[in-house]
Amino acid sequence: MEKTKKIYNKFQSILLSVSQWIGSLTDTQLLMTITIFIFFAMYLVAMATLGGGFLHAQQVFDMLNDNASLIIVSCGLTIVMIGGGIDISVGAVTSLVVMSCVLYLNNGGSLVGSILLALGIGLAFGLVHGFLISYLEIQPFIVTLAGMFFARGMTTILSVNPQKAAHEGLAKLRDTKIVIPWLGYVAKNGNLVPARVEIGVVVALLCLIVVFILLRYLRLGRNFYAMGGNQQSALMLGINVKRTRFLSYLISGLLSGISGYVFMMHTGAGNATNAAGMEMNAIASSIIGGTLLTGGVGNVAGTFFGTMTLTTIKKIVVASGLNDPWWQSITTGGMLCFFILLQSVVLGKRAKKKAL
Amino acid sequence: MKKNTKSFFQGGLGQLTIPLIAIALLVLFNLIRDPGFFEIGITHNNDGNIVLAGNLISIINGASELAILAMGMTLVTAACGGQDISVGAAAAIAGSTFVKILKSAPEINGGIVVLAFLCACIVAMLFGAFNGTLVAVFKIQPMIATLILYTCGRSIAYWINGGATPTISSPIISALGSFIPGIPVPTPVLIVVCVTILFKLLFHFTSLEIFTQSVGINQSAARLNGINATFIKLLSFIILGVCVAIAGSIGVSRLGLINHETLLIDVEMDTILAVAIGGNSLGGGKFKISGSIIGAYVIQMLTTTLYAMKVSSTDVKAYKAIVIVLLVVIGSPVIKAKFGKLMEKVRGRMQESAAKGA
Numbered sequence: 240m241e242k243t244k245k246i247y248n249k250f251q252s253i254l255l256s257v258s259q260w261i262g263s264l265t266d267t268q269l270l271m272t273i274t275i276f277i278f279f280a281m282y283l284v285a286m287a288t289l290g291g292g293f294l295h296a297q298q299v300f301d302m303l304n305d306n307a308s309l310i311i312v313s314c315g316l317t318i319v320m321i322g323g324g325i326d327i328s329v330g331a332v333t334s335l336v337v338m339s340c341v342l343y344l345n346n347g348g349s350l351v352g353s354i355l356l357a358l359g360i361g362l363a364f365g366l367v368h369g370f371l372i373s374y375l376e377i378q379p380f381i382v383t384l385a386g387m388f389f390a391r392g393m394t395t396i397l398s399v400n401p402q403k404a405a406h407e408g409l410a411k412l413r414d415t416k417i418v419i420p421w422l423g424y425v426a427k428n429g430n431l432v433p434a435r436v437e438i439g440v441v442v443a444l445l446c447l448i449v450v451f452i453l454l455r456y457l458r459l460g461r462n463f464y465a466m467g468g469n470q471q472s473a474l475m476l477g478i479n480v481k482r483t484r485f486l487s488y489l490i491s492g493l494l495s496g497i498s499g500y501v502f503m504m505h506t507g508a509g510n511a512t513n514a515a516g517m518e519m520n521a522i523a524s525s526i527i528g529g530t531l532l533t534g535g536v537g538n539v540a541g542t543f544f545g546t547m548t549l550t551t552i553k554k555i556v557v558a559s560g561l562n563d564p565w566w567q568s569i570t571t572g573g574m575l576c577f578f579i580l581l582q583s584v585v586l587g588k589r590a591k592k593k594a595l
Numbered sequence: 596m597k598k599n600t601k602s603f604f605q606g607g608l609g610q611l612t613i614p615l616i617a618i619a620l621l622v623l624f625n626l627i628r629d630p631g632f633f634e635i636g637i638t639h640n641n642d643g644n645i646v647l648a649g650n651l652i653s654i655i656n657g658a659s660e661l662a663i664l665a666m667g668m669t670l671v672t673a674a675c676g677g678q679d680i681s682v683g684a685a686a687a688i689a690g691s692t693f694v695k696i697l698k699s700a701p702e703i704n705g706g707i708v709v710l711a712f713l714c715a716c717i718v719a720m721l722f723g724a725f726n727g728t729l730v731a732v733f734k735i736q737p738m739i740a741t742l743i744l745y746t747c748g749r750s751i752a753y754w755i756n757g758g759a760t761p762t763i764s765s766p767i768i769s770a771l772g773s774f775i776p777g778i779p780v781p782t783p784v785l786i787v788v789c790v791t792i793l794f795k796l797l798f799h800f801t802s803l804e805i806f807t808q809s810v811g812i813n814q815s816a817a818r819l820n821g822i823n824a825t826f827i828k829l830l831s832f833i834i835l836g837v838c839v840a841i842a843g844s845i846g847v848s849r850l851g852l853i854n855h856e857t858l859l860i861d862v863e864m865d866t867i868l869a870v871a872i873g874g875n876s877l878g879g880g881k882f883k884i885s886g887s888i889i890g891a892y893v894i895q896m897l898t899t900t901l902y903a904m905k906v907s908s909t910d911v912k913a914y915k916a917i918v919i920v921l922l923v924v925i926g927s928p929v930i931k932a933k934f935g936k937l938m939e940k941v942r943g944r945m946q947e948s949a950a951k952g953a
Contacts, residue, residue, distance in 0.1 A: 325738070371920070371923075371924065371927075374929070375927040375929050375930065376927055376928050377923045377924070377927045378871065378878075380678070380738075380867065380877060381867075381871050381877070381919070381923055382920070382923070384864055384867070384868065385919040385920045385923075386916070387864075387916075388864075388912040388913065388919070389912070389916035389917065391912050392909070392910050392911065392912035392913025392914065392916060393913050395907075395910050395912075396910045396913055399907075399909060511909065519742060519745060519746065522739075522742060523742060523746065526742075531736075532736045532738060532739050563754070563758065564750070564753065565750035565751070565753045567750075568746055568749075568750040569747045569750050569754070571746055571747065572744070572746040572750075573747070575742065575746060576729075576743045579729070579733075579735055579743065580729075580733060583733040583734060583735050584733075587733075587734070
């Protein structure tokens with residue numbers, strides 16, 4: 240009897256400490272924690288019920304390989320969204336970068352030149368967007384919408400037909416895979432299949448770390464939060480709001496350029512429909528990761544898990560045999576709905592508690 | 596009278612200045628490029644009806660869906676301070692429902708078409724209510740809330756269609772999509788006129804316009820004045836749902852088939868653009884439906900002009916983007932303020948010189 244009481248007391252104290260811990264978290268951290276928790280829970284359930292590919296580490300690496308460019312783009316979008324803006328041109332810029340780099344390489348360009356071209360295109364879009372939005376005070380949605388139209392249109396002006404890259408250096412770059420020791424698995428025929436990731440994933444993770452440090456420890460990063468949280472207060476604190484906003488779009492543009500290059504390294508071909516709908520996927524990733532479109536709240540680590548959660552849902556739908564083409568996006572939409580409602584309810588409850 | 600005209604020219608047309616200037620510039624450009632661009636011809640169509648034809652007619656006809664959606668979107672924008680990006684997807688769902696009902700009927704007659712349209716309306720209103728609930732009750736930003744339907748809407752339409760692109764052929768449907776026998780004006784244009792009149796009547800006989808504006812300007816102040824802000828927001832989304840159903844049905848009737856991928860593709864972006872070009876603030880508050888309608892025709896005229904200049908349909912977007920940026924730059928507050936200062940300076944100089952001369 241006493242033993243059960245003891246256990247009960249211990250359980251209660253654990254619960255109390257957990258609730259205290261949750262209470263001590265900021266909104267950003269709480270939303271991110273929920274996402275990470277759901278991601279792992281979902282993945283574990285998939286491992287237990289579906290087995291198959293989910294039991295191999297390569298599944299995770301495949302998800303990373305396929306989504307390296309999405310992760311990079313989402314990082315940039317997270318910065319913009321934390322600053323209280325929106326950038327819907329990222330997918331189109333990615334597509335434009337892929338197409339122009341492929342054409343440049345096919346017409347005798349060098350690898351270094353193509354990298355510079357990619358960064359240049361990204362920066363140019365970022366510059367124009369940033370200037371129009373922060374210095375001319377035009378609504379970000381309209382400006383980046385025009386940017387999206389322009390990039391998509393330019394892509395088809397460059398070439399309507401799919402272009403395959405025929406550059407040796409790029410082919411080498413594409414086929415270079417980093418083998419991760421210990422995480423391979425033995426296939427049915429007895430061969431050891433090593434776990435491999437592409438260079439793009441390394442680039443993506445590097446971007447992720449840089450953006451994480453920027454947002455967490457650098458003054459510019461903190462300024463983004465201040466600006467997104469309350470522009471008026473930020474202005475009174477002596478933050479140069481216009482320049483900060485300009486820089487947020489510049490960084491987003493630059494990351495779209497990098498993302499385009501990574502996309503090209505993954506597919507090796509330019510196509511007008513490349514990265515179609517990527518902007519909405521990136522926004523969805525940021526939201527699932529706990530970034531609010533109103534600004535001031537968000538975390539790039541959460542964004543990473545947001546991307547992974549989105550991909551995992553799609554993989555689970557395919558693995559569980561729902562082969563009709565519509566199920567993937569319907570489940571994605573349902574999941575998105577769930578996350579959005581969850582955030583709304585959780586944040587609403589916390590706000591009420593604080594008010595009391 | 597003189598005073599009126601003077602103040603009219605001094606104050607300008609308010610928010611309608613930019614869209615009207617845009618239309619004037621486009622008309623001028625087209626007239627210089629090809630004086631016969633706006634000629635209206637009278638021809639016989641395949642059924643032997645006398646119909647109007649020409650670029651002007653195709654512009655007015657082609658912008659019908661956009662204009663209808665822009666009217667609904669203006670309300671949502673004004674009330675919620677955000678935009679619905681799911682209108683294209685919702686229109687696909689409404690179109691699918693429309694076709695599904697028509698397909699299940701043994702023969703297509705007027706009653707069935709009305710029934711199918713009503714069903715499409717109800718479905719679109721339900722989805723509008725879903726979006727509206729997320730926005731009004733759960734206080735989620737409109738763009739995020741409608742992202743859900745944007746992601747899965749076209750797939751739901753595909754699911755309703757049963758993985759196919761069903762076609763319908765009936766004289767009633769083709770009359771809805773192109774011409775009613777005996778009337779030389781395209782039917783979609785007539786529908787736009789009807790919807791506009793309905794909106795006018797709605798604003799005339801109810802306080803919806805002023806309620807919407809006050810909710811958009813300051814929600815808590817509106818609530819303190821006894822306006823149910825939640826209901827107004829929800830209502831704006833439901834009205835947009837009706838517009839979506841009308842636009843979807845027109846889109847289906849035009850082609851006589853429903854393709855979930857291509858029906859009104861990218862229309863959400865064009866719609867928001869129409870609202871913005873019409874001079875309405877995307878942050879909510881004051882609005883003018885007429886601005887959005889003119890905005891829709893600006894966009895369609897631009898597209899048609901580009902097509903007439905032999906720009907391929909995929910490349911149109913790039914040129915459209917340039918014009919859009921030019922328009923919004925002219926309309927941006929900073930440029931307007933600078934221009935205003937410049938005008939004052941010029942006026943001041945003129946007065947000085949006039950004083951000197953005297």
